[in-house]
Each structure stands twice: as structure tokens, then as C-alpha cells.
Amino acid sequence: xxxxxxxxxxxxxxxxxxxxxxxxxxxxxxxxxxxxxxxxxxxxxxxxxxxxxxxxxxxxxxxxxxxxxxxxxxxxxxxxxxxxxxxxxxxxxxxxxxxxxxxxxxxxxxxxxxxxxxxxxxxxxxxxxxxxxxxxxxxxxxxxxxxxxxxxxxxxxxxxxxxxxxxxxxxxxxxxxxxxxxxxxxxxxxxxxxxxxxxxxxxxxxxxxxxxxxxxxxxxxxxxxxxxxxxxxxxxxxxxxxxxxxxxxxxxxxxxxxxxxxxxxxxxxxxxxxxxxxxxxxxxxxxxxxxxxxxxxxxxxxxxxxxxxxxxxxxxxxxxxxxxxxxxxxxxxxxxxxxxxxxxxxxxxxxxxxxxxxxxxxxxxxxxxxxxxxxxxxxxxxxxxxxxxxxxxxxxxxxxxxxxxxxxxxxxxxxxxxxxxxxxxxxxxxxxxxxxxxxxxxxxxxxxxxxxxxxxxxxxxxxxxxxxxxxxxxxxxxxxxxxxxxxxxx
Amino acid sequence: xxxxxxxxxxxxxxxxxxxxxxxxxxxxxxxxxxxxxxxxxxxxxxxxxxxxxxxxxxxxxxxxxxxxxxxxxxxxxxxxxxxxxxxxxxxxxxxxxxxxxxxxxxxxxxxxxxxxxxxxxxxxxxxxxxxxxxxxxxxxxxxxxxxxxxxxxxxxxxxxxxxxxxxxxxxxxxxxxxxxxxxxxxxxxxxxxxxxxxxxxxxxxxxxxxxxxxxxxxxxxxxxxxxxxxxxxxxxxxxxxxxxxxxxxxxxxxxxxxxxxxxxxxxxxxxxx
Numbered sequence: 001x002x003x004x005x006x007x008x009x010x011x012x013x014x015x016x017x018x019x020x021x022x023x024x025x026x027x028x029x030x031x032x033x034x035x036x037x038x039x040x041x042x043x044x045x046x047x048x049x050x051x052x053x054x055x056x057x058x059x060x061x062x063x064x065x066x067x068x069x070x071x072x073x074x075x076x077x078x079x080x081x082x083x084x085x086x087x088x089x090x091x092x093x094x095x096x097x098x099x100x101x102x103x104x105x106x107x108x109x110x111x112x113x114x115x116x117x118x119x120x121x122x123x124x125x126x127x128x129x130x131x132x133x134x135x136x137x138x139x140x141x142x143x144x145x146x147x148x149x150x151x152x153x154x155x156x157x158x159x160x161x162x163x164x165x166x167x168x169x170x171x172x173x174x175x176x177x178x179x180x181x182x183x184x185x186x187x188x189x190x191x192x193x194x195x196x197x198x199x200x201x202x203x204x205x206x207x208x209x210x211x212x213x214x215x216x217x218x219x220x221x222x223x224x225x226x227x228x229x230x231x232x233x234x235x236x237x238x239x240x241x242x243x244x245x246x247x248x249x250x251x252x253x254x255x256x257x258x259x260x261x262x263x264x265x266x267x268x269x270x271x272x273x274x275x276x277x278x279x280x281x282x283x284x285x286x287x288x289x290x291x292x293x294x295x296x297x298x299x300x301x302x303x304x305x306x307x308x309x310x311x312x313x314x315x316x317x318x319x320x321x322x323x324x325x326x327x328x329x330x331x332x333x334x335x336x337x338x339x340x341x342x343x344x345x346x347x348x349x350x351x352x353x354x355x356x357x358x359x360x361x362x363x364x365x366x367x368x369x370x371x372x373x374x375x376x377x378x379x380x381x382x383x384x385x386x387x388x389x390x391x392x393x394x395x396x397x398x399x400x401x402x403x404x405x406x407x408x409x410x411x412x413x414x415x416x417x418x419x420x421x422x423x424x425x426x427x428x429x430x431x432x433x434x435x436x437x438x439x440x441x442x443x444x445x446x447x448x449x450x451x452x453x454x455x456x457x458x459x460x461x462x463x464x465x466x467x468x469x470x471x472x473x474x475x476x477x478x479x480x481x482x483x484x485x486x487x488x489x490x
Numbered sequence: 491x492x493x494x495x496x497x498x499x500x501x502x503x504x505x506x507x508x509x510x511x512x513x514x515x516x517x518x519x520x521x522x523x524x525x526x527x528x529x530x531x532x533x534x535x536x537x538x539x540x541x542x543x544x545x546x547x548x549x550x551x552x553x554x555x556x557x558x559x560x561x562x563x564x565x566x567x568x569x570x571x572x573x574x575x576x577x578x579x580x581x582x583x584x585x586x587x588x589x590x591x592x593x594x595x596x597x598x599x600x601x602x603x604x605x606x607x608x609x610x611x612x613x614x615x616x617x618x619x620x621x622x623x624x625x626x627x628x629x630x631x632x633x634x635x636x637x638x639x640x641x642x643x644x645x646x647x648x649x650x651x652x653x654x655x656x657x658x659x660x661x662x663x664x665x666x667x668x669x670x671x672x673x674x675x676x677x678x679x680x681x682x683x684x685x686x687x688x689x690x691x692x693x694x695x696x697x698x699x700x701x702x703x704x705x706x707x708x709x710x711x712x713x714x715x716x717x718x719x720x721x722x723x724x725x726x727x728x729x730x731x732x733x734x735x736x737x738x739x740x741x742x743x744x745x746x747x748x749x750x751x752x753x754x755x756x757x758x759x760x761x762x763x
Contacts, residue, residue: 355607357603357607358609360568360603360607361603361608361669362609362619364563364596364600364601364603364673365596365597365600365623365672366593366594366595366597366620366623366624366676367619367620371623375619375622376609380610
């Protein structure tokens with residue numbers, strides 16, 4: 001058998017090898033394509049839905065048997081073909097939640113009598129209680145009525161925006177006498193406070209540039225403002241700050257700890273059964289469900305360590321806990337333990353890859369083992385350490401489950417970092433993008449109205465992970481240049 | 491920093507220094523074994539290496555010549571399960587005595603390896619390494635010592651304008667001379683060269699050999715080589731080893747022209763398998 005096969009090989013044409021390898025090439029290339037397609041699909045889903053959330057959507061005036069004599073004005077959030085009902089339905093966001101039973105309504109498509117996009121329909125985003133759609137008819141600034149009846153929609157828009165600017169400069173008491181009168185789709189004319197207006201626009205008569213401005217302003221508010229109305233509106237700045245602070249703090253804790261542990265395991269520990277067991281245990285720790293770390297963090301850090309600190313240093317404040325309660329420090333420590341195995345494994349591999357002859361060269365010059373480690377081995381392994389940190393950061397940024405137990409809050413009144421001493425508030429609870437997504441997407445009573453916000457937050461989280469990683473990759477590139485043993489380290 | 495201030499720290503000089511003025515390293519009944527392989531790697535080696543001369547170790551692969559060389563700066567200790575018995579005297583001090591500081595020993599006995607192994611740092615920092623280890627961080631002194639070492643290694647003219655370049659950008663031959671400069675910057679007494687030219691091209695090899703010839707006025711040099719012509723060209727004394735034993739040790743001219751042992755003759759005439 002063996003001899004006949006070797007005879008075959010001898011007579012095989014030269015290209016046969018390449019042809020035999022082709023299925024493998026196809027399979028591996030296919031795997032890459034599939035992986036990239038899946039990633040692209042996720043990103044596209046996030047990006048397109050986020051875009052829809054910020055880009056001005058047309059205001060549609062619908063008349064339907066379901067609505068009685070008057071129609072309804074709003075944004076079409078989605079279309080459902082027979083999942084919730086037999087017929088296709090439209091999901092309309094009509095806003096003004098205090099005047100309607102619900103800010104959203106499902107309308108049977110075949111019962112819709114007419115559909116139009118009125119040029120003079122306004123969309124008003126309010127600081128409180130969501131959107132209002134309607135036709136602005138009058139404006140009262142500090143008790144004084146301003147006539148708008150003859151103006152074109154864009155003139156009215158200007159007047160409202162100017163009035164809003166004026167009002168925002170007023171004191172709180174005088175603000176109350178300023179309001180705009182808006183006619184809702186059901187014919188009701190309501191007076192609403194001007195001070196409550198976040199933005200106002202005419203979605204159906206905006207040109208591209210205006211839409212882009214509106215889009216940019218919306219994105220900016222999303223990134224730079226605190227959430228309002230139990231998070232269903234406003235921005236996510238506290239969550240961004242919380243996420244980044246947590247991850248950086250975690251990196252500061254995990255880097256030295258992981259590197260030292262890896263140094264001991266790979267440089268000093270005798271290679272025996274015990275070391276091998278420790279190594280296996282460390283590798284397996286990476287597979288422990290993150291919620292387990294959360295429970296550990298709550299039991300050990302928050303209650304045991306935090307509680308003990310309280311009883312020793314803050315005994316006068318008890319029973320109110322000072323550090324014995326979930327907070328930034330405990331969350332960062334928990335995340336550090338969670339990501340420790342990644343850093344240890346990567347560092348150990350990096351140390352093992354430092355060529356033996358570099359160590360020998362250093363030792364032969366009279367350096368001790370510690371000097372060799374510090375001056376030659378660790379700098380050469382630094383890129384590998386950073387690779388471990390990159391993986392750790394990526395994992396920690398996306399992790400939510402343990403945080404629920406050890407410090408994340410649905411809404412935190414203060415940021416975890418501030419300009420006042422001690423600048424980083426280790427005891428504070430913080431907001432986190434991942435938890436924000438979970439809370440908004442799965443705990444909020446009206447998911448349909450916040451869906452766009454959830455997608456935008458998810459995209460932002462991906463962006464932050466990307467940004468942190470790029471920073472670390474750039475740093476690693478610098479280090480590699482500095483220790484340019486190309487054939488060794490690349 | 492003079493070489494004595496370095497050395498005195500751990501290796502106390504015996505009062506009898508100078509009793510044997512011509513000998514730098516003396517080996518007595520040295521045996522070396524690795525636990526992994528059952529057989530001994532070195533058997534009952536005894537020889538005296540003259541100071542400020544070049545001594546070459548030749549022999550077939552696996553004969554133990556590198557192991558013997560690594561006994562002189564105790565590099566064998568890095569290999570797990572390596573046991574050495576017997577004595578090695580460096581200027582009448584037993585380097586295997588229990589109180590010896592191995593790091594201090596290695597400052598007195600420098601070593602250059604088969605493959606150039608500069609650190610992934612600048613040319614300057616490579617040569618400065620040994621000095622910095624000794625706590626020398628004054629720029630003026632470092633500059634001076636580094637230039638001296640690089641000149642001694644015949645590399646100064648080639649690298650004086652690129653001291654900040656990464657050492658790995660140098661050619662193989664330059665790297666090997668840099669490593670020699672790095673070794674002599676700490677002013678050792680003995681320089682161990684483990685096949686220093688085997689990874690180099692003929693021209694670089696020639697430069698290394700010229701360098702060895704110049705360096706022997708200041709240092710005791712022990713060189714392991716596969717290349718008998720090289721041994722004949724550069725060395726004053728030659729030791730022929732086979733199967734972990736020292737077969738013959740004598741002046742190079744005698745050993746190559748008129749070997750005592752038939753094994754030696756077989757090897758140098760190429761009859762050895």
C-alpha cells in the first residue's frame with residue numbers, strides 16, 4: 001500500500017499538490033468571509049438603526065377608521081406584516097404622551113384612508129415627557145403673545161427657536177410664563193412650556209443640510225448630555241465616563257498583577273506538577289461565567305473587605321455603609337480578577353518567546369536574574385503584555401453581568417470622576433453603557449420608543465472598544481519598533 | 491571603574507596570587523553530567539589555560555568543548571539537572587566555592603556566543619549594559635568606556651554615527667563585534683568565545699580573527715571552534731577533545747604538525763568520521 005502510494009506520488013504531475021490543497025484554501029477563505037460577513041451584518045444593523053434614530057424622519061399624517069374623525073400625526077417606527085395581527089400594521093409614534101393614552105399606536109394598514117406629509121408639521125423634542133408633533137400656532141414669551149399666523153413654517157420655526165433661546169436665559173420663575181401653543185393631530189390646542197424644549201424642527205420641509213445639522217446636533221447631545229426621563233431620552237455621557245473609568249482602573253490593577261504572576265510562573269516557579277496545575281487552573285479561570293465573578297465580588301470585596309473597612313475606619317457612620325456598598329473600586333477589582341487569566345496567559349507566552357540567547361547574553365555580562373528580567377526579558381515581552389491587556393480591555397468593556405452586582409447603577413447622580421478631590425470617586429456607583437443597553441432594551445416599559453437609543457448605545461460601545469484597542473495597538477506598535485527584533489517579535 | 495573594585499566584592503583574591511603567573515584558568519578533575527542523558531558530558535578534565543594567550547578547543551560535535559567553556563563562567567548552571575564536580579581556578583580562586591557570587595564571576599569572565607545576540611536596544615545601550623548593571627550611569631564615563639570598547643572591538647568607525655540605531659539593524663558580523671565590545675566594556679580578565687564566527691561569512695570571520703589576535707594582548711581568550719584552520723590561525727594553545735575527554739592539549743603548532751595521539755591526527759587530517 002505504502003509503496004504503491006509513493007509510486008503514485010512520483011508520477012503525479014507537478015501541479016497535483018496545488019490542486020489537492022485547493023479545497024482547504026476554499027474552506028479557510030470561506031470561514032474568513034463568513035466571519036467578516038457576520039461582523040459586518042452586526043455593525044450594519046447597529047449603524048443603520050442608530051442612523052434612523054438621529055436622522056430626521058418624515059412626519060406622517062394618517063387618517064384611519066381606527067382613529068375616529070381626526071387623524072394622527074407621527075413618525076412611522078416600523079411595519080409589522082402579520083406577526084401581532086392578521087393584517088399588516090404600522091407602528092406610529094405620535095408622542096405627546098400626556099394627551100394620548102399611549103405615545104405609540106398600531107394601525108391596520110388596510111384601514112388607513114389617507115396618508116400625507118404636511119410641510120408645516122413640527123416635531124418638538126422636550127426635556128420631559130418625550131416628543132410632541134403638531135402645528136405651532138402661537139407663541140407667548142413672558143406673558144406677551146407673539147403673532148405667528150401669517151408666517152411661513154420656517155419663519156415660525158425661527159421665531160420659536162429665538163424665543164427658546166431667550167427663555168433659556170431667563171430665571172426659573174419667569175420661564176413659566178413662556179409657552180408655545182401647538183395644535184395636536186386630534187384638533188386639541190395645547191400650551192406647553194418653552195423652557196422644556198430641547199429642539200424643534202420641521203421634518204417634512206428640511207433640506208439635506210438642515211437634516212445633517214439636526215443629525216449632528218442630535219448625536220452631539222447623545223454623547224454630551226446626561227440621560228433624562230429615566231434614561232429613555234437624552235444622552236449617555238455618564239455611561240461613557242463610567243465605562244471608560246472602569247476599564248482604565250481595571251487595566252491599572254490587572255496589568256501589574258497579571259505580569260507579576262506570569263513572571264513568577266514562567267521564570268521562578270519550578271516546573272513540576274504543581275506549576276502545571278496552577279497553569280491549568282489559571283487557564284480555566286478564563287472560562288468561569290462572569291456572573292460568578294460578580295457574586296464573588298459582592299461577597300468578598302463589597303461585604304467582606306468593604307464591610308471590614310467600614311467597621312474599622314467609618315464606624316461612626318454605620319449602619320450607613322461607606323465602602324461596604326457596591327461602587328467603582330469594587331467593580332474595577334472584580335473586573336480585574338475576571339480578566340486576570342487573559343493577561344497572565346498572554347504575558348507567559350510573551351516571556352516564553354523571549355529568545356534564550358538574550359537571557360544568556362545578559363547573564364554572561366554579570367547581570368543577576370532579576371536584572372536580566374527587568375532590563376532585557378520584560379521589555380522584550382512588553383508587546384505580548386499589551387496584547388493581553390487589549391484582550392482584557394475588550395472583554396471588560398463588554399461585560400455587564402458582574403457589574404450589576406458590584407456597582408453599576410441605572411442612574412447615578414454624580415460622575416465617577418470629577419474636578420474635586422479625590423477626582424476619582426471609588427465609592428460611587430456609576431453608569432455603564434453595557435448595563436444601559438440591557439436596562440433600556442429589556443427593562444423599559446416602552447421598548448418601541450427607545451429602540452433607536454439602544455442601537456445607538458450599542459454602536460457607541462463597539463466604538464469605544466475599538467478606540468481603546470486601537471490605542472493599545474498603536475502603543476504596541478511603538479514598543480515593537482523600540483525592540484525591533486522583527487523576526488523574533490512579530 | 492577599575493576592574494578590581496568590581497572583582498573584590500565577592501571573589502576575594504587569595505594571597506598566593508602570582509604563584510602561578512602564567513596560568514589564568516586551571517581545571518582540575520572536572521566532571522560534568524546532565525541528568526537527562528545518563529552518560530557524563532565531561533570526564534576528568536584537567537588543564538591549565540595560559541593568561542593573555544589564545545587557547546582553542548577543537549573536536550567533533552558533542553565532544554563537550556562548549557560544555558567545558560561554559561564551566562568557566564558557570565553558565566552551565568542555567569541548564570536544569572547539570573552537575574559539575576572538580577575544581578576550576580581563576581587566578582587561584584575556586585570559582586565553584588560556595589560563597590562565590592556568580593554575577594561577579596561573570597563580570598570577570600566574559601562570554602560571546604555562537605549566534606550574535608545583541609539586545610534589542612540601541613548600539614550605545616548594548617555596550618552600556620554591563621556598565622549600567624554595575625551602577626555606572628554617568629554619561630561622561632559611559633561615553634568614554636563605550637568608545638574604548640567599540641574601538642577595541644574594531645567597530646567604532648562603523649557605528650560612531652549611529653549609536654542610537656537599534657543594534658539589530660547592524661549586519662551579522664557587526665553584531666558579533668558589538669557583542670564582543672559589550673563583553674569587553676566591563677573589562678573582564680578572560681573572554682570566552684563559543685564558535686564566534688560560525689554564523690558569519692568569510693570576510694566577517696576574518697575580521698573577528700584579526701580582532702582575537704589584537705585582543706589577546708589584554709585578555710585571556712578561550713575559543714571553541716569547529717574550524718581547524720581557524721584554530722591553527724588564531725590560537726597559541728589547542729586542546730583536542732573527544733567524547734567528553736581531553737585527548738591532547740599542547741601548543742598549537744605542535745598539535746597540528748606533530749600530534750602525540752593518533753585520535754588527534756585522525757581528526758586534524760580529516761580521517762575522523
